[in-house]
Amino acid sequence: MKTNRVLLKLSGEALAGSKKTGFDEDTVREVAKQVKISVEAGVQVGVVIGGGNFWRGRTSNAIDRTKADQIGMLATIMNCIYASEIFRTEGMMTQILTPFECGSMTKLFSKDRANKYFEKGMVVFFAGGTGHPYFSTDTGIVLRAIEMDADCILLAKAIDGVYDSDPKVNPDAKKYDTITIEEVIEKKLAVVDLTASIMCMEHRMPMAVFDLNEKNSIANAMQGKINGTVVTV
Secondary structure (H helix, E strand, O other): OOOOEEEEEEOHHHHHHHHOOOOOHHHHHHHHHHHHHHHHOOOEEEEEEOOOOOOOOOOOOOOOHHHHHHHHHHHHHHHHHHHHHHHHHOOOOEEEEEOOOEOEOOEEOOHHHHHHHHHOOOEEEEOOOOOOOOOOHHHHHHHHHHHOOOOEEEEEEOOOOEEOOOOOOOOOOOEEOEEEHHHHHHOOOOOOOHHHHHHHHHHOOOEEEEEOOOOOHHHHHHOOOOOOEEEEO
């Protein structure tokens, strides 16, 4: 799975490291160093980050779902601003694009603008999700990957691949080296949410799932060396 343009999905919790909330600079810096290897090799990299280190969705019926999702969108923007700065200290050029105006903090997303940044060798952070409630960052990254004609989506997770059941609960859970997106949907495997899975199937967007904490896992994945699960289309 050789890639020329790839979108990398990081969970917000991943940025927090062992602290589980906020930011862990060492964790983010390690991600940046691995991404830099691929950028210097000519790979065009887009990044989407979840917001779970700040906000895990509606926690009370006192908060409207739309408002809760808007808080989550803002959490992803904070994460991208932080990660972007760490990437810059590692010597990369970055830009942050959002689907709605955020003053001078980000630029408004358009495909032409993103392509211009990619062609300049910049790492492009796609923040703010889709800009609409009821859509997760899973859906957001699939949407951007399709729009930007990415070769694949890389999902850096706290687990080393896709299993037929939860390996934390079932010690005999089977890990897939490869699996089709149709099987993911049919078996209701939680690779990404259902909306995102169906979009991948309809638009033939492959994914790869691997362990964020494995040594050099991001750098290897961006060079097509997946020590996890490849989701084919």
